[in-house]
Structure formats: structure tokens, C-alpha cells
Amino acid sequence: MASFTLHGIPVSRGIAIGRAHLLTPAALDVKHYLVPEEQVEAEVKRLQDAIAEVHRNLQELWTDLPKDAPTELGAFIDVHALILSDPMISEAPLDIIRSRHYNAEWALVTQIDELSSQFDEIEDPYLRERKHDIQQVAERVLKVLMGTALSVPPVLAGDEGYAPQMVVVAHDISPADMLAFRDRSFIGFVTDVGGQNSHTAIVARSLDIPASVGMSQASRLIEQDDWVIVDGDAGVVICNPSPLVMEQYRARQLALVKARKRLLKLKKTPAVTKDGTAIKLMANIELPDDCPHALDAGATGIGLFRSEFLFMGRGAHALRVPDEEEQFEQYKRAVVAMKGRPVTIRTLDVGADKPLDPTEHTALNPALGLRAIRYCLAEPQLFLTQLRAILRASAFGKVRILFPMLAHAFEIDQTLNILEQAKAQLREQNVKFDEQVEVGAMIEIPAAALALPMFVRRMDFLSIGTNDLIQYTLAIDRVDYEVAHLYDPLHPAVLQLIGMTIAAGQKAGIDVAVCGEMAGDIKLTRLLLGMGLREFSMHPAQLLSVKQEILNADLAQIAPRMRRIMRSMEPAEILEAVEQLQLN
Template identity: 35%
Template sequence: MRIFKGIAASEGLAKGKALVHHQASMVAEKQHILADGIAGELEKFRTALSTAKRTLEEHNVRDITKESKEILETHLMMLQDPEYIQQIEAYISTNLVCAQWAVDSVTTDMVALLEKTEDALLRERAVDFRDVSLYLIDAIKGKGSHRMENLDEDVILVADVLMPSELFAMDKTHVLGISLDGGGRASHVAILVRAFNIPTVLATGGASKTVKDGDEVIVDGTYGEVFVRPDLMVSQMLDERFELWQQYEVELHQMADLPSVTTDGHPVQLKANIQTSSEVDGIKALGACGIGLFRSEFLFMESLEHPSEQRQFEVYKQVVESMAPNPVTIRTIDIGGDKVVSGLGIDEKNPILGWRAVRFCLSRKDIFTIQLRALLRASVYGKLQIMFPMISGVEELNAVLHLLEHVKEECRTEHIPFDPNVKVGTMIEVPSAALCADILAKKVDFFSIGTNDLIQYTIAVDRGNEKIAYLYQPFHPGVLRSIKMIVEMAHQNNIPVSLCGEMASDPLCSVLLAGLGMDELSMGSQSLLQVRKILRSVSFEEAKQLADHVLGMDSYLTITTYIREWMHDRFDHITTI
């Protein structure tokens, strides 16, 4: 028996015979051509474009979920992107190579920008760019051999790489579970397997190299484990685990419509972090009382061209309308650093401390003002809030507020309706902003603490550097004291404060954050129900006592140990910490 640990991407338990799938089509064949062969290769490419579009459109007319539909539409948009098409055609003509090699080369250059980042969310988007090239390469080759459209028995699919295109095309009635060697929860593949309700484990490392066709495999998409050739004892244990999981799921979902309040009546609003409009229906079903962070930069990643004002407006409007009357906080473009977007000329030796987020926006007002106009236009359709990232001091805040007022005046002149009372806030993720929180609080309507960067900058540790990853500690006394100070400064100036970093998604942190005085926690949707259950099980007085106690401790090791024991004593039956 072999056990592979990975990322739990889609909950559930599945048992069956393995079907091993290795992705071979990703490698294009390189062939040089003569000058008189250019026209023929261009024609091959254009024919492949039409074929690939037709394949996507065929999938798009089926009875599919909203999330699946949006992924297909994104891929269709990429296939119609004039810049992408022009680059491939120019590559064929300039380098005298065949069409499939040109497609692969141009796409590889685009993907390289994303794969160099430390942000797992962005790295996973590279898979989707590759998927579009796969449609094209297969259409050029005329093979499509990697498709699994006709399966005559139930299987557990064990693969090294799986593309969204393959998920759409495969016979999903016979795929009971999926194990992938790579991937992450933010990828389109992960979104799709959840939409298709297929238990899935990602990032198993090398299961596909060990498993053979016909092997018995159990996929546990709840705990993130794959069992190959399990013995009888393990099979019985997993059957019991499945029954407990079902009971717990029922218990959690019963809380979707309940308020997030402590046992003594203190409210802590629970909101969701999203990056695409396709996630809205799911978070509403889980009882999120709003969106605390909409990462607008993902709009800039789905195409080689910058999204137009109209495109941005339509997306913002859709999200705001869908969530009304609950609020939607949209963060303005947060690119640079570990978020690389093609075509913007951001390539620095030290990007984490460089030209990023609001610094980029203030120097590229042509891009920034378009986004502000789109946001203001969408503000009349619900409760939209605008949030600026990586503000380091009052000078930057004054600059963006001044620009926002200028755009408002433009809208008034052009008789474009917008909410004149739209709320504006800033993220607190730079130590200088934390130390000046009392000054910044007088100029905005709310704070949102971005702990991912606040931890990184406070401790001076690159969170993408494996050599010093152990130093990246949310429970570092300096981090907790900063959070406490920010909350106090916000409340003294009568504005609410939210926390939207990964700490909010960690059940281990939930009681502590409530005790530190957080008004809101914004998190990944997978954590909403569990955090709500935890907060409804403790009193605010207990939470404050916990926070006060750990604030007096002198090391992250002591604090982490104490919080783990405190939480295990009370929540061992519902937390996996």
C-alpha cells in the first residue's frame, strides 16, 4: 500500500480502479520551413483557431455551471485576442517555423511571466494559458488523442497534468475521483472539479508514476490523501471517516443562515475573498455577509490586452448586483511584486519592494483612471466599496484620493451616475502604514489588514524563499502587536477594521483575531462555515482573555504552542490543526 498526501481540492471519498493518464501533447514538434511555406503554416494556424473555437462553443452550449461557463468564455476570449494571434503569426513568419511550434513558443513566453512569481494563485493561472495553446496544438496536429470522451467503466483518474479542456471533454459520469501530481486550489481545474462534484486531490507529487492501470485507488478529497492498493483495515477506516465527514458537513451547512456572533452576542462579520465573478453564488450559499476582497488584478491576467472600462464595469456591476444589499469591497489593481502581468514592463531585481500596487497605479494613471471610472459607474448597482492596496503613508493616500475626486468630477461633467457616498478604504500591509494608522484613519471609511504582506514586511522575510520560510510566522509578537495597534487606531477614529489575509482563513487564528477586536474577517469560501461554527462556540470575553494573554508572551513558538493547545481543548472535534 502507498499513501500520497496532497491538497484537498474537492471534498468527498471515491474508490475504484485506476486509469493512469500522462500528458504528452504539451510538447509541440519543432519544424523549420522555407519562406514559401509561410502561407501554408499561417493557414494551418487560422484553421486551428476556428476548430478550437468551435470545440469550446460546443462545450459552452451544454448544461454547465456558471463557473464552468465563465472559464470557457475566458478561453474563447483568449483565442480571439488579436495581440495573441498577431504574435503567433509574426513568430511563424519571422522565425520560419511551423504553426504548432509558434503557438507553443509564444504561449511559453507568456506563461514564464506567471511561473516566475511566488504567488501560487498566479502560478496556477499559467496552466490555463497552456490549456488554450493545447486546444490549438491539438487542432493543428489533428490528433486529440489525449481526450477521454468515451469511458466504458468507472475509474479513478490518476494523472500528471490535467487541463480544463480535458475535464470538459471527458466522460465525467465514469470518473469517480481524480488524483493529480501538481496543481493548487486556485486553478481552473480545481474550480471545475468542485463544480462537477468529483472528489479530487492535487499536488500528490508523483502518484501517476507509481500507480498502474487497474490498481485499486481511494481518493479522499476532504483530507487530501490518495491510497494506492489499500489493505482491508484502511478501507474500513476510510468508510468510517466518510460517514463522520457527511455528519460534519450537514452540521456545518446548517449554520449557513445563522449570524456570526459569539455566545455573549458580539458580532464578527464573515466575508469572502474572491478573484472571479463566478465565485459569488457559492459564497452566498455559505452565508457570507459580503465580499471583503475582490482581487481586481485577475481581470488583467485573463487577456493579453488590458481590460477596457466597459469590460471592467460589467464585471464589477455583476458582482455588486449579485451581492446586493451586502457590501462588495473591490481592491484596485494590485500588480507588481509577485503578481506579474504581461505587457506592463514590470521586471525588477527586487520586485517585492519595487514598482507595485498603488505605486504602479499612480505612475500609470491612464490605466488607473479607467478602473476608477468603471468602479464608480458600478457603484450605483449596490453597495460597492473601493480599497487601495499598499498605501505606505499619507502622501500616497492623498494622491489616490485626489485622483478619485478628479474622476468623480469627470463623471459629473459627463452626466455619468455614481454613488457620491461610495466608501473608500485602505489596506494596512506596510509597517509604516501600521505606525501611521491614526493619521490614515482620519481620511478613510475603513481599514483592511493584509496580513500576507504585513507579516512579510514586519519580519523582513520573503514568504516565497524556502530557505527562510520558517521565519514567516503569523503569531510573531511584532505581528500581533501591530494588528492590535491598527485595530485600536481604527476604533478611536470610529471606522471598522477587517482582516483579509490568510490568517482569516485559518481556524486556528479565528478566536484570537476576534479577541484582538476585528470587526470583520474576510477569507476563502472553504473556511467560512468552520470559522462561523468556532466563533459561535466561544464568548467574546474568552476571546479577549486569549488575546490579552498571548500579547504578553515573548516568542512566536510560545504563542503558537499555547494557541494550539487552547484551541484543541475546545475544538478538537471540528478543527484539523
């Protein structure tokens, strides 16, 4: 097979080498995992039993048809029974289970996708539409399988004899879908669309999995089971590489593993600059299960718990909203896991590329619509439920509450009033919580950065969400790969807004953190230190690299260079000055 290279946007560092797994939208609805050799025949039987049960169901439908039923109904059932008996449905997926060790649902969807693509090439419109009959039959089998699938445990990445070696290739992958792949046998992600700071990219970094996005035609050009190299540092994907290229990348991969092992020695080293300035290094997490990774990286706390991931990817549940008890248990798990270290929980931040229900109608421009705190204020009962759950968790350790996307004084006051309602309700029920729980605001809208006095008067701390701050300052949809090249954290306007926020916090005597992607970018660590930042929050996988930068930084040398950077309005001049900061 011919080798070719695709260039996209690097979003998660590292190198992944494995077989391509093409992911279609239909495939996202089922579980994907590898079956151990000794369980293959049991998995084959599970699919055979499901097909047999659908056969019985169809026969019962045919038998129970009323005598006056239209003849088309009987014919419809007969067609579905014939399709189900066809070897392409009843036998081919079994071969996939035996040869690739796919679980039954995955094998069936893989085969159906292949058949559907063949039908798409048929010129006759009537025959072409028959693919829907095939898909309907498959849906029947999948429903039976999914009813029994919970009893079959997935093989987790790293299980003995099954080194993960598959790279997901898709047109797009939502954050919730990406989270569904955690702890499974996948080592890299490639998508046609997406930008450096889309939430999909952020989740890839949090999972510490190499990924490249904005590849345009990757899902069309790369074929199932092709050998793929994902160079997450360069945003390059090499398909069917030559033996020489494969050898070179395996050597680079080994060197990266060794470098990471060296960084582990810094885990217990305090984050202090050369001139003795202590820096707080916190972790960003999506779920409580991420806390052990944060501790392993030496985080001094959780600077951002993205609570919306508890609400997303909840299947067909009515409102896809966990109740107060479920939320409380999850927040409590995180708080207890961090063993007294602070846990900053951001309230529900949905909208834009993180819809609570992806099937619902979305606004023309969701990034500017009803999202984050606006959504919560529009749904006060949902908001109250979450606040009560967070407050209850505060009885088990240090909790801070962070509110996203605030821009107006009345929004701040409304938010704080609802928080007081939640506290009052808990007091009435004699439920314990931290009466002195700290509250903070995310500074991610230019209007907020330009109106800081109204924030510092009302809040205990601030956290700069650089991802959205850059997006809104530069009028760039960070999910749109066609304008992703305009996303620039070093734009002078962005630097001015960040600098103003840090300075305002210092003047008011309140903590200011950066929890966006800039915090984990080692090329920007010294820049942020020079701007006065003393609290960074990032993905656990980035923490030790940032700590190494901090240990090598001398603020006395950085300070005079910062004046030149902050005065400059020329991008090339700023970039050169930032690069110079890295040299000493």
C-alpha cells in the first residue's frame, strides 16, 4: 500500500503508532473493546444468540399479524428475516470477531458500515435505499446485544497480552465520545475537523493521548487497519509508513518515554523558581477518576473540575441530568481522593461544542448563545441542585466553587443569590457544608477583563479561561478548523487582558489562576510567570514539564524583558521576545 502524509493541527503531544480504526457516527453508539482469545467463541455465541432472538421476534410479529393487516406488513417482515439470514449479516461479523477480536456490537457495526457503503454506489435508487432495511435489521440485533452487553466486561488498555495499538480516525469526535474511549485499547486520535483548543483537543490532552485534528480528508483517505503514525507534536499523520520511517518513529517514541521517566523524579520537588518564588501547580480534571493521575503528577490541588462531563454522554436518559445525590457522590469522591488539597469545581458549562443534548436544536451561533452561567440562570432548579451537591461535598474537604462566563454585575449577583438559596435549603435540612466556601469567577469574556473591579469586590478568587478569552477577543470559533490558524495566545490584545487580570488580582489581594491551555504550554510558562502569575492549572500530563520550566526560571531576569513584550503591538516582535525568554 502506498504511503502518504497528512498535515493538520497538533493538539496533544507524543507519538502513537498503530492500526487505524475508522469510526462512523453509527459506531459511536456502541461499545468498542477487544475480546481476549479465550473469550472469542463466547462472544461469537453472544452474537449468534442475538441474531436467533431477532429471528424469533420477527416470527412472532408475523404470526401475530391481524388477518386484515395490509399484505405489505407481512412482506416487510419477510424481507427483514431474509436479510437476517444472509451470510453477510449472519456470518461475516462472526469472522470479524474471530480475526480482529472485536466485541459483537463493534463487529456488527463494522460489517453494516461496509455493506452500507457498497449500497451507496448502486445507481438504482430503489436498490440503493435497501441499505436502510439492512440498518434497521442491524438495529434490532444491536438492541438485543446492548441489553446483555453489561455482563461482558471490556478489556482495558494494558491487560496482559493486549497492548493497545489502535488509532481512532473519524470526521469528528465529541468530548463525551472521547471520554467513552478512556481506558480502552486506543492510543491516538485523528479527525478531519477541529482546532487546537476545541474541547475534543482538550480532552485528548487530558487523556494524554497523541492527537492531530483538522486533517480535512483523513477519514476518507485512511482505510480500516492501515498502519498509522500520529506525530502529536508536529500535527502530522503518516499512513502506511516505510520500514525506515517506522523505525525512526519507534526510536523517537522510546526517547519520549525515557524523557517522561526523568520528569517523574520532579514529582515531589516543590515548584519554586530559581530566585525562590513559590508557584502553585494545580490539575484540570473531567471526572473523579482523574484525581489519582493528578496526585501522581504532584498536583497541589484541582484548579478546575469540569463538572459538565458528569452530565454528558448519559445515553437515552430523559434529561441527561444526574440528580443531587449522584452529583454529591461524584464531587465527594474527588474531594476525598485529593486528601485535603483544594478542589475547584466549575459549575455546569454546557453549550457551544459541549451540548447537554446533542439531538436538540442548537442556536445559530451557540458560542454566543445560552451557555455556561446563562444556561444555569435560565434553569434555576438545575443550578440549585448542582450547588447543593457541591456544598454538601465541601463538608469532606477544601472545596472552591467557580462560575463560568460571567460578564455582568447582575449575573454575578443573581448567581450569588442562588448560592445563598442553596445554603439556606441545606441549613433547613441540617446538612453540613463549609459556610466559608470560597467562590470565584472565570475571566473568559473581554468585557469581564475590562470590568475587573466589579469582580474583585464580589469574588474570593479569579481564574482566567484563556481558551474562551482568546476565542472571544479574536472573534474566532475555536472549533472551526478553517480559522484555527488565527487562534493566537500571543496576540497583543490577549496579553493585555491577561496582564490586566493578574494585576487587578494582585492589587485586590485575591488569587488569580490560569486554567486554560496556556497554563500547560511550556513555551509560555516563563511569559506567564513574568506577568505575575503564581497559580497554574493544567492537565496532569503537562504538570511535570511545566514544573521543570518553573525550576529553571529566574524572575529577576524575566522581569525586564516583560516590559518589552507588554509594550509591543507587533506579533513577530512578541514571538521573538517570548522565544528569548526560553533561552535562559
